[in-house]
Amino acid sequence: MGKKTGFMEYKREKPSERDPLKRLDDWNEYSSPFSEEMSSRQGARCMDCGTPFCQIGMDVNGYTSGCPIYNLIPEWNDLVYRGRWREALERLLKTNNFPEFTGRVCPAPCEGSCTVAISDPAVTIKSIERTIIDKGFENGWIQARIPEKRTGKKIAIVGSGPAGLAAADQLNQAGHSVTVYERADRAGGLLTYGIPNMKLEKEVVERRIKLLTQEGIDFVLNTEIGKDVTADELKEQFDSVILCTGAQKQRDLLIEGREAKGVHFAMDYLTDTTKSMLDSNFKDKKFINTKNKDVIVIGGGDTGADCVATALRQKAKSVVQFGKHPKLPDSRNPENMWPEQPHVHTMEYAYEEAQAKFGDDPRQYAIQTTKLVADSKGNLKELHTIQMKKIKNEHGKYEFQEIPGSEKVWPAQYVFIAIGFEGTEAPLMEQFGVNMTRNKVQAAYGDYKTNVDGVFAAGDARRGQSLIVWAINEGREVAKAVDTHLMGSTVLP
Ligand SMILES: Cc1cc2nc3c(=O)[nH]c(=O)nc-3n(C[C@H](O)[C@H](O)[C@H](O)COP(=O)(O)OP(=O)(O)OC[C@H]3O[C@@H](n4cnc5c(N)ncnc54)[C@H](O)[C@@H]3O)c2cc1C
Ligand code: SF4
Incomplete structure (x- = not known):
């Protein structure tokens, strides 16, 4: 195991992230890999428990627990603790073809079922994974493996x-x-x-x-x-x-006013932005530009969060994100116990950025859009909503009910629909x-x-x-x- 007493000695550390306000001036990655020292300390926190739930990769109550590709997490944690990076890389590549992707953007269901997380914050598995693979590329350890024989198939x-x-x-x-x-x-x-x-x-x-x-x-x-x-x-x-x-195939929002100019699918917004950036560093102007506009993102998930972060970089005047569900609790409730993935309130990168820019979390919870309204030229000008409450009905099933008197009108020139696929x-x-x-x-x-x-x-x-x-x-x-x-x-x- 890493270090017998590591989980008692060291606290969880997060990789450094660039200043949320400063990073809005560019499109570069907001997070950085760990230093060797930090990785080693975090690797030392691994308990190498008898049954490593972090690598079980199974559905528990409809949610993923542990790593779906069964990464050999305790093994590489130990090797990183001991500074044996190349062997850690070999172990990592046994199960994961592309750790440079997962080490950056995986939501890390492994961490939710880490044994340390029963009483303390989990081992920082995802960031260790990223550091191992980034080191592999930096040191030239990742080379093309050209197969010696071909089967003819x-x-x-x-x-x-x-x-x-x-x-x-x-x-x-x-x-x-x-x-x-x-x-x-x-x-x-x-x-x-x-x-x-x-x-x-x-x-x-x-x-x-x-x-x-x-x-x-x-x-x-x-x-x-x-x-x-x-x-x-x-x-x-x-x-x-x-x-x-x-x-x-994107889910549409079939409500009054959907045809207004300025209402787009989130994926069109995100795809065009990236393509324009890669093709011409935005010089071709072939993207939806929200500069100085009021933006509303409908849909509380990750795709919506990515739209928030994109609009912030384009210098939108205001950005709000609507979610259907109420705000999650700050810690697990009794129906969501370890090793299930924790359903708790988190501050993703986009929300930290919005908070830094506007002083407020951009998320609005349990809110439903009732109609979109355009001006005389067909351009979107406002969006109407009502607050909802989530209740358990007599059959024990959850349902949403409108709260009378909670209607509100929001100014908006752009709406991005991110309500799923x-x-x-x-x-x-x-x-x-x-x-x-x-x-x-x-x-x-x-x-x-x-x-x-x-x-x-x-x-x-x-x-x-x-x-x-x-x-x-x-x-x-x-x-x-x-x-x-x-x-x-x-x-x-
Ligand atoms: C905005 C957004 C953000 C996300 N963020 C994360 C994240 O942070 N972390 C995470 O783990 N997951 C994230 N996901 C989910 C993740 O990206 C997907 O689950 C994953 O990419 C699915 O992989 P796939 O190979 O099955 O399909 P895709 O990645 O969707 O690739 C399918 C490909 O097939 C091509 N294609 C389709 N039809 C044809 C055809 N007829 N001919 C030729 N090509 C075709 C498409 O052009 C596409 O390139 C995100 C998803 C979205 C939409
Ligand atoms: S962060 Fe890495 S180890 Fe954790 S679940 Fe994702 S791929 Fe697996």
């Missing part, structure tokens, strides 16, 4: 998000020839166009794509399967196809003849086979909008299923 992967990339990496290492098709002009899925640069710098994604290309994976960009290449063509040309198309897009699946259930591809977890022979599915397209770490898990697992399908057994971990 050809696999097409549709979609280059983390699920597609993890599947491609695994299958390429097994010696198969892998082609990844992506309809966007850059690979990475939501890692590139979705998660903003200040959370995950795009150089980090590009560096990994370059490495995978050097290792022999073929990326075909600007190519939409179903339009530019048909499903039949793909099935004819390849021995297996994996559908990793994500779940980016409905699933993957049906037309492509119809072309493949693949069955769907509630906008998800039908393929059992652990099996990944669709009803069409040789066609598999993984990631958000199969499970619905989720997390990068689950996409990596499914990418690794579907690779095993495809390898077995093609070769009769699998060599993949």
Whole structure:
């Protein structure tokens, strides 16, 4: 174990974050890796407990507990404590294809089920993970691993998000020839166009794509399967196809005034901003600019938070985020015990920034938008709301009730809709003849086979909008299923 008494001697430390006001002047990452000393101290806090719940990766009461890719956390904590970085990296890469992504933006369900967290703040697992992989790149320990032999089998992967990339990496290492098709002009899925640069710098994604290309994976960009290449063509040309198309079909807000100019889906806002930044450092002006405008983000989740942070960097006049649910408690309530993921109030990067800029947390809780109102030219001018209360009905189920007299009118020239995703897009699946259930591809977890022979599915397209770490898990697992399908057994971990 790290240090027998480490968890009693050392406190949890967070990695340093740039000043919330100053970082609004650029689009660079807001957090930094740990120093060696800090990593070692935090590694020393690991208790190396008999059953490390941090790495169990299972659903408990509908939420993820522990690491979904079963990272060997106590092992690398110990190695980091002892300064054996290269061995820590080897352990990390045994289970995680892309720790540079998870170490930056994973919500770290591992930390919620860390044993230290029963009585004290958890070991800072995610930041140690980031420091190990960043060190690996800095020291040149990460080099292209070009497979020595090829099997002659050809696999097409549709979609280059983390699920597609993890599947491609695994299958390429097994010696198969892998082609990844992506309809966007850059690979990475939501890692590139979705998660903003200040959370995950795009150089980090590009560096990994370059490495995978050097290792022999073929990326075909600007190519939409179903339009530019048909499903039949793909099935004819390849021995297996994996559908990793994500779940980016956005849920709409069907209320009065939705057609007003200035009302957009959050994903259009985030994608255009990143694309304009990467293409021209915003010189092409091909993005929605909220400078000096009143912005309201509808939807209380992470996508909404990313819109808040984006609007703040564009120097919006005001930014507010509406959530459907009441504010979470500051500590776990009795229905949400360890090792479940804690459902507690947290201050994410975007809210710290808004607080620093405007002196207030931008979140409004238990609020419902009732209508949007445009001026005579059709431009959005205001938004109407009512407060809600969450109550348990006579059947023990929670429901929301309007609070009479709580109506309010908010000025707004821009509204971003971030109320979730409905699933993957049906037309492509119809072309493949693949069955769907509630906008998800039908393929059992652990099996990944669709009803069409040789066609598999993984990631958000199969499970619905989720997390990068689950996409990596499914990418690794579907690779095993495809390898077995093609070769009769699998060599993949
Ligand atoms: C704004 C936002 C922020 C997020 N932040 C986080 C976070 O901080 N941490 C976290 O863990 N998770 C986060 N997530 C969730 C996470 O990004 C996803 O769960 C993950 O990217 C899913 O991976 P995937 O490979 O299944 O799909 P995606 O990443 O969605 O990739 C699917 C790819 O398929 C391509 N595609 C679709 N159809 C076709 C076609 N017909 N032909 C060719 N290509 C096609 C798409 O263009 C896309 O590039 C966030 C999600 C959003 C929307
Ligand atoms: S991938 Fe996520 S859950 Fe797994 S160890 Fe890293 S931060 Fe924790």
